[in-house]
Amino acid sequence: xxxxxxxxxxxxxxxxxxxxxxxxxxxxxxxxxxxxxxxxxxxxxxxxxxxxxxxxxxxxxxxxxxxxxxxxxxxxxxxxxxxxxxxxxxxxxxxxxxxxxxxxxxxxxxxxxxxxxxxxxxxxxxxxxxxxxxxxxxxxxxxxxxxxxxxxxxxxxxxxxxxxxxxxxxxxxxxxxxxxxxxxxxxxxxxxxxxxxxxxxxxxxxxxxxxxxxxxxxxxxxxxxxxxxxxxxxxxxxxxxxxxxxxxxxxxxxxxxxxxxxxxxxxxxxxxxxxxxxxxxxxxxxxxxxxxxxxxxxxxxxxxxxxxxxxxxxxxxxxxxxxxxxxxxxxxxxxxxxxxxxxxxxxxxxxxxxxxxxxxxxxxxxxxxxxxxxxxxxxxxxxxxxxxxxxxxxxxxxxxxxxxxxxxxxxxxxxxxxxxxxxxxxxxxxxxxxxxxxxxxxxxxxxxxxx
Ligand code: GUN
Ligand code: ZN
Numbered sequence: 001x002x003x004x005x006x007x008x009x010x011x012x013x014x015x016x017x018x019x020x021x022x023x024x025x026x027x028x029x030x031x032x033x034x035x036x037x038x039x040x041x042x043x044x045x046x047x048x049x050x051x052x053x054x055x056x057x058x059x060x061x062x063x064x065x066x067x068x069x070x071x072x073x074x075x076x077x078x079x080x081x082x083x084x085x086x087x088x089x090x091x092x093x094x095x096x097x098x099x100x101x102x103x104x105x106x107x108x109x110x111x112x113x114x115x116x117x118x119x120x121x122x123x124x125x126x127x128x129x130x131x132x133x134x135x136x137x138x139x140x141x142x143x144x145x146x147x148x149x150x151x152x153x154x155x156x157x158x159x160x161x162x163x164x165x166x167x168x169x170x171x172x173x174x175x176x177x178x179x180x181x182x183x184x185x186x187x188x189x190x191x192x193x194x195x196x197x198x199x200x201x202x203x204x205x206x207x208x209x210x211x212x213x214x215x216x217x218x219x220x221x222x223x224x225x226x227x228x229x230x231x232x233x234x235x236x237x238x239x240x241x242x243x244x245x246x247x248x249x250x251x252x253x254x255x256x257x258x259x260x261x262x263x264x265x266x267x268x269x270x271x272x273x274x275x276x277x278x279x280x281x282x283x284x285x286x287x288x289x290x291x292x293x294x295x296x297x298x299x300x301x302x303x304x305x306x307x308x309x310x311x312x313x314x315x316x317x318x319x320x321x322x323x324x325x326x327x328x329x330x331x332x333x334x335x336x337x338x339x340x341x342x343x344x345x346x347x348x349x350x351x352x353x354x355x356x357x358x359x360x361x362x363x364x365x366x367x368x369x370x371x372x373x374x375x376x377x378x379x380x381x382x383x384x385x386x387x388x389x390x391x392x393x394x395x396x397x398x399x400x401x402x403x404x405x406x407x408x409x410x411x412x413x414x415x416x417x418x419x420x421x422x423x424x425x426x427x428x429x430x431x432x433x434x435x436x437x438x439x440x441x442x443x444x445x446x447x448x449x450x451x
Pocket of ligand 2: 089090243
């Protein structure tokens with residue numbers, strides 16, 4: 001970073017600061033060795049006021065500008081990045097995670113639809129909101145796009161807890177009016193009314209945002225899909241999320257339920273649900289026409305590797321989606337509790353392995369770009385989160401590539417190579433590699449040091 005005073009001058013107004021090795025991405029990596037896609041400062045300072053980044057620069061330039069009395073939180077060998085962003089996770093599945101022996105439709109019936117019924121109880125939802133956000137922060141995740149249960153109270157509980165912490169959460173109640181237990185179904189009109197009420201109460205309130213959430217085509221009637229489309233028309237800056245083309249039996253059932261549709265994607269498309277603010281979880285078994293449609297509408301395919309392996313759904317073909325003349329935009333996500341880890345580091349490791357099985361690769365730069373700036377761009381929020389840039393929220397993660405004996409031992413062979421350090425972090429790291437997580441400049445999680 002250049003050593004001139006202009007961009008650093010706002011540091012004079014800082015109310016806090018964080019110092020360490022800084023890494024932020026400025027463009028999508030072309031692949032391994034691309035040094036133009038990121039900025040790295042080996043001793044840098046992030047100056048903060050009102051929860052936002054004021055200035056980022058070399059410590060030698062910024063430290064003299066900080067107001068008297070502002071002593072940076074110093075993480076001398078910590079690697080400081082923008083906080084991780086999880087683009088697909090289920091709030092009511094924290095006790096579904098690690099459920100044995102089934103694939104998607106049986107997994108939903110046997111475990112998930114049982115557990116989600118507990119979220120009718122506001123006290124259960126409130127207690128889990130504390131656990132859920134603590135767990136995200138312990139893993140360095142500062143923003144998540146979240147499926148609530150069918151009960152709007154579950155989303156209410158999550159928003160309330162996120163707001164207390166100053167966290168940016170994007171959430172919606174699951175719309176589902178058929179093919180689920182009666183206690184978990186709404187109707188087209190109640191799902192519309194409840195989602196609308198959540199939007200009016202929460203969308204844009206502090207850092208909370210709403211997402212119109214259709215669980216998947218199997219659990220929605222056409223009348224409900226039409227209502228979801230109506231909500232998107234009324235609230236054009238609200239996101240949409242659902243599941244798409246995850247499992248072969250699921251796809252066959254969609255074909256049976258919607259015989260008129262040309263494809264699974266076409267079901268959602270018919271109701272105006274495919275567009276640049278639409279997030280489609282999984283997208284594993286898409287036909288060519290579906291890839292084309294996602295690409296031309298600017299919709300986002302969300303890769304959930306630990307879930308795809310655990311529920312045995314299949315291999316996400318990242319190259320097929322991203323190497324087209326006009327690519328499909330992509331996100332990376334945990335999908336807890338089909339997914340098996342809250343950690344975006346673990347998620348990156350499993351993504352790498354899924355791509356290996358298809359003779360593709362995932363450069364460490366690409367993975368870290370994706371879980372920060374890339375996922376922010378998937379949400380259209382890259383001016384707000386996902387980068388260490390003036391104006392962005394000061395949501396940060398501090399990583400330690402020597403967090404465990406195995407990592408320390410491996411790092412003995414890494415001679416100052418940033419990409420290799422990142423690859424060790426994503427391959428061996430988990431919550432233990434997260435030394436601290438900051439929300440709007442305040443420490444929201446600090447890892448207890450082991451002796
Ligand atoms: N499809 C419909 N609901 C779900 C869910 O909760 N998890 C996953 N992985 N797929 C789904
Ligand atoms: Zn999911």
